[in-house]
Amino acid sequence: MTQDSPLADNAAAPPPDDDTPAETKLSCKGLWKVFGADEDRARRVIQGHDGVIGRDALEREGFAAAVRNADIDVRTGEIFVVMGLSGSGKSTLIRCLSLLLQPTSGELIFDGRDLLGCSEKELIDIRRHKMGMVFQHFALLPHLTVLGNVAFPLEIQGVSRFDAEERAHKMIELVGLGGRETDYPSGLSGGQQQRVGIARSLATDPDLWLLDEPFSALDPLIRREMQDEFLKLQRMLGKTIIFITHDFDEAIRLADRIAIMHSGDIVQIGTPEDLVIRPANDYVRDFTADVTRAKVLSARSIMRPADEGTSFAGDVAPVDRVTDFAARAIETEAPLAVRGRSGRLLGQVDREAVIRVLAEAE
Structure with a gap:
């Protein structure tokens, strides 16, 4: 990624928002689905390897894994x-x-x-x-x-x-x-x-x-x-x-x-x-x-710190995609404010940053 990219300064991790993380509704840990003649034996084989067994080793035991050691929250x-x-x-x-x-x-x-x-x-x-x-x-x-x-x-x-x-x-x-x-x-x-x-x-x-x-x-x-x-x-x-x-x-x-x-x-x-x-x-x-990329990149990814005393042309949410606000950003010289759900100012998005994303897409 070039230094001119709008993501160059913050690609490692997006800035935090002020939203409270949601609780977990469903989770699976080390989930396997194996097909074969004796699934009880398949379970013993997997557990005997502490839930970590290679595809080839499992196939030598006569089993095929459709889902392997899945972790999801x-x-x-x-x-x-x-x-x-x-x-x-x-x-x-x-x-x-x-x-x-x-x-x-x-x-x-x-x-x-x-x-x-x-x-x-x-x-x-x-x-x-x-x-x-x-x-x-x-x-x-x-x-x-x-x-x-x-x-x-x-x-x-x-x-x-x-x-x-x-x-x-x-x-x-x-x-x-x-x-x-x-x-x-x-x-x-x-x-x-x-x-x-x-x-x-x-x-x-x-x-x-x-x-x-x-x-x-x-x-x-x-x-x-x-x-x-x-x-x-x-x-x-x-x-x-x-x-x-x-x-x-x-x-x-x-x-x-x-x-x-x-x-x-x-x-x-x-x-x-x-x-x-x-x-x-x-x-x-x-x-x-x-x-x-404009369909995927968010305001959070391309924003920069807000300037003191800036007059904003409007607000966007940190998760809004560039395609959602590109027209608004390009039509005005004033930047758009990026605000969390509580209304806290997180940064600003400039017309130039949006144009760079659209240019990368081209």
């Missing part, structure tokens, strides 16, 4: 994106986190509770009441209407039909399908079907929302619209979300933080900005090489 209210190429292990990981697949070894803590120590009955109750899931394939019940599909998980919980349908109506309105309650899935577009899937997953008001490539089967324009709707819902609901994708542009747009997986390993966890300007290794560097 998902914070309350954040969108945590897991991404990687096909076969990287991301879908297996989310199924382990939701216990749709039983992990081979490790620790899985949800709201301070060890899920791997729960009985099957307790796990079913947690999945029904605390977790919501949306998959790439909509999995709607074709013989039920939109209303029936959204109310279905509530009826499974034993909620009365009246209360279930009342809640379902609210969720259908929330995802923009009001008036389509009596339609069947076959009469809906792909985007509308996915909205029904989202409404259904939210009907139980889950604490943890898990989405496995929910928009990847949609056309690009509809996919963009669904991303917009997703962000709008998150601003309203503030859910803790784990979102799986293989699309880095989608991850950049949605994520608070991203975990990149490769061959079952989590190779780096960080903000989109961290991954682009501080890649952990060559794999991450290559993975992010084509990213437009």
Whole structure:
């Protein structure tokens, strides 16, 4: 990185904000998912190596690892994106986190509770009441209407039909399908079907929302619209979300933080900005090489200390991306103030710094 780069002075670590870190909602430590004829033996092999065993050594024992020694902490209210190429292990990981697949070894803590120590009955109750899931394939019940599909998980919980349908109506309105309650899935577009899937997953008001490539089967324009709707819902609901994708542009747009997986390993966890300007290794560097930097870099990264007595043209948040405020910064000679949530002045962003970022993109 050249000395002229707007990141040259602070690339090692961004300045701290004054925001209080969120508590951890879900964490896994040393999580493995191994496939083979005898999973109990696989567990003994892993534990016999203190949770650290190479891929080749494991294969010699007759096992294949889809998730290897994963450590993740998902914070309350954040969108945590897991991404990687096909076969990287991301879908297996989310199924382990939701216990749709039983992990081979490790620790899985949800709201301070060890899920791997729960009985099957307790796990079913947690999945029904605390977790919501949306998959790439909509999995709607074709013989039920939109209303029936959204109310279905509530009826499974034993909620009365009246209360279930009342809640379902609210969720259908929330995802923009009001008036389509009596339609069947076959009469809906792909985007509308996915909205029904989202409404259904939210009907139980889950604490943890898990989405496995929910928009990847949609056309690009509809996919963009669904991303917009997703962000709008998150601003309203503030859910803790784990979102799986293989699309880095989608991850950049949605994520608070991203975990990149490769061959079952989590190779780096960080903000989109961290991954682009501080890649952990060559794999991450290559993975992010084509990213437009203005979409990723934040006001925090390009700001400088505020000058005494400066008259500002407006405010930006430290996490705002350059693309969000570039036009404002370029149209005025006065700098923009970078302020934390409490309103404390953290620094300023000048037109010149923004122009340099845009020039690097070109």
